[in-house]
Amino acid sequence: MNKSEQLIHEDSKYFAKPGRIKYYPLAISHGYGATLVDIEGNTYIDLLASASSQNVGHAPKPVTEAIKAQVDEFIHYTPAYMYHEPLVKLAKKLCEISPGSYDKRVLFGLSGSDANDGIVKLARAYTGRPYIISFVNAYHGSTYGSLSMSAISLNMRKHYGPMLPGFYHIPFPDNYRGMFGNTQPNSVDEYLAPLKEMFEKYVPADEVACIMIETIQGDGGLLEPVDGYFEALQALCKEHGILLAVDDIQQGLGRTGSWSSVTHYNIEPDLITFGKSLAGGLPMSAIVGRSEIMDYLEPPAHLFTTGANPVSCEAALATISMIEDQDLLSASTEKGDYVRQRMDQWESQYQSVGDVRGKGLSIGIDIVSDKQNKTRDADAALKICNYCFDNGVIIIAVAGNVLRFQPPLVITYEQLDTALDVIENALRDLESGKLDNYNIDGQGW
Ligand SMILES: Cc1ncc(COP(=O)(O)O)c(C=O)c1O
Incomplete structure (x- = not known):
């Protein structure tokens, strides 16, 4: 057994099964930029960015230095009782960079999941209405509230229901x-029909507190919406006094080329959640929203002892500064455009590539067995992933068959070229049957 195998064996004795989706035997030693190094010394180009929590790359100096400076001052004092400057600075900054022309407030948490739970509390309390509507295929998190909003995997429902009441x-x-x-995709009206039927038959619209969206459905397969749908949805929300909330945990903070993915659409949500890359990968999430909604509940309705940790706040401030200083929003757009010049051609060059979609560096490659019927080919997607791993590129598949291309925004053009070469070799080998021997048993979502 080499060191990685030993570690992975040891891990299996102590770390419980539900906490990891099986992919590769990759035991990480360290990383820099978009490069990962395993404990054997092998290097990889990281196209997963730790599930989009490393938008500014691995161990970037401005962030590690900010963390080190703060730990020497104080590691934590709970915002549940006292004040500290890193919290105030970060809350102010988040109000500045978040979309929405209204007066805003911020609440902090530790994970994307708890931020989305906060949306449920705030929306129900402010509107005095019980029901929450979200989307099939959505992933909003792993706590009961965020899970009740999600609808992506039976393994996230089986054996521990019921979920919270009032979710559709x-x-x-x-x-x-x-x-x-x-x-073929449906029209905006057709997509809105199930909601309208719901309002007519079994969910009174004036009892709905909030509709929660992911602008690009991330773990659901990097799905983009048909043009005009979100705008029509917001109009419907306004008509019925329903709040619109956006989960920007995966698509926010530069992933799609803007601070918030909301700016790609003509909508203005009332509430928005951030997480993942917010503090460069340290545990932190935030809800940003209209002040009258955010200030509606009385304390201690939504607080966490280790929330707004000052080390995380400083890491977040350094992360945001890094995005500004290195213009990583433009970099995301430009690098996204660069890879798409090549990837978009794969749709006509390879039988197995059904669709390439996304914005900035949030790209999905939909692997199919039959292009006309758009038949999902999860096995082929996993074989491509394994080939990439064997050739020094980390990529996973979501929704079974969609390659998730979300590298750190600091990835170099040289790394992008190499990664594209490797993915393209995998596509070629897949089609000539050379990947048939990969054993993909038990891997993936
Ligand atoms: C869109 C979205 N929302 C929420 C979450 C949950 O975030 P966390 O795992 O930090 O709780 C995720 C995680 O993948 C996500 O992609």
């Missing part, structure tokens, strides 16, 4: 496949 799910306005097995 509607079809995501997928711009590639349509509803109920349609190969």
Whole structure:
């Protein structure tokens, strides 16, 4: 057994099964930029960015230095009782960079999941209404509230239900496949029909507190919406006094080329959640929203002892500064455009590439066995992933068959070229049957 195998064996004795989706035997030693090094000394190009929590790259100096400076001052004092400057500076900054032309407030948490739970509390309290609507295929997190909003995997439902009451799910306005097995996307009106029927028959619209969206459905398969859907949805929300909330935990903070992915659409959500890359990967999440909603509840309605940890706050401030100083928002757009010049051609060059989609460096490559019917090919996607791993590139598949291309925004053009070469070799080998021997048993979502 080499060191990695030993570690992984030891891990299996102590770390419980539900905490990891099986992929590769990769035991990390360290990282820099978009490079990962395992404990054997092998280097990899990271196209996963730790599930988009490393947008500014691995161990960037400005962030590590900010962390080190803060730990020498004080590691924590709970915002539940006292004040500290890193919290105030970060809350102010988040109000500045978040979309919305209204007066804002911020609440902090430790994970994307708890931020989305906060949305449920705030929306129910402010509107005095019980129901929450989100989308089929959504992933909003692993706590009961965020899980109740999610609808992506039976393994996230089985054996520990029931979920919270009052949650409903509607079809995501997928711009590639349509509803109920349609190969073509539906129209905005067709996608809105299940919601309207819900309002007519079994969920009174004036009892709905909030509709929660992911602008690009991340773990659901990097799905983009049909044009005009979110705008029509917001109009419907306004008509019925329903709040619109956006989960920007995966798509925010530069991933799609802007601070918030909301700016790609003509909508103004009332509430928005950030997490993942916010503090460069330290545990931290934030809800940003209209001040009258955010200030509605009385304390201690939504607080966490280790929330707004000053080390995380300083890491977040350094992360945001790094995005500004290195213009990583433009970099995301430009690098996204660069890879798409090549990837978009794969749709006509390779039988297995059904669709390439996304914004900035949030890209999904939809692997299919039959292009006309858009038949998902999860096995092929996993074989491609394994080939990439064997050739020094880390990429995973979401929704079974969609390659998730979300590297750190600091990835170099040289690394992008290498990664594209490796993925393209995998596509070629897949089609000539050379990947047939990969054993993908038990891997993936
Ligand atoms: C869109 C979205 N929301 C929420 C979450 C949950 O975040 P966390 O794992 O930090 O709780 C995730 C995580 O993958 C996500 O992609």
